[in-house]
Amino acid sequence: MQPYEHGKLEGYSLVELLIIVILVMRSGAYVDLNGNGSFDSDEPMIQFGGNANQVAAPGGATGAPTNLDAAGGPLGWTATSGNISYNARGLPCNSAATPCGSNVNFIFYFKDSRAFGANGWAAVSITAAGRAKVWWWNGSQWTN
Numbered sequence: 001m002q003p004y005e006h007g008k009l010e011g012y013s014l015v016e017l018l019i020i021v022i023l024v025m026r027s028g029a030y031v032d033l034n035g036n037g038s039f040d041s042d043e044p045m046i047q048f049g050g051n052a053n054q055v056a057a058p059g060g061a062t063g064a065p066t067n068l069d070a071a072g073g074p075l076g077w078t079a080t081s082g083n084i085s086y087n088a089r090g091l092p093c094n095s096a097a098t099p100c101g102s103n104v105n106f107i108f109y110f111k112d113s114r115a116f117g118a119n120g121w122a123a124v125s126i127t128a129a130g131r132a133k134v135w136w137w138n139g140s141q142w143t144n
Helices: 014-025
Strands: 028-030 045-047 052-055 084-086 092-094 106-113 119-126 132-137
Touching: 084 092
Parallel strands: none
Antiparallel strands: 028 045, 052 106, 106 119, 119 132
16 A cells, blocks of 8 residues: 555545545544545444443433333333342342342443444343343334
8 A cells, every 4th residue: 555645545445545544533434435524424434343331321311312111111111220130040139138139120221432422322131030132222212
């Protein structure tokens, strides 16, 4: 690949152009089809992996999803707060109760920061029967 001179892209292959953009962006890359120097929604983009952090239930605040166990949500139960533990039968239980309280459900929420300031949301729900399900927020609803 020839050395990159800022602002001069003639003579580069598409792969070389992508490498240049990736090196410049680090957290994500796009192909600047119209040459305006910024990402536009009709331009192809890839996003690099990032860090996801466990967070409190989002509660539907501005820019955040609703809780999975909210009224009208996809779950028909309410989650217990706190850390999950398991009883002798291998079922989830509330470690704050003595003995470990059974017949409880849990939801753990995760958020990551993405390129261009967007957030990605995911969650893991665990039923009282021990069934786990992974959920993703698509911008308007939870899907799995």
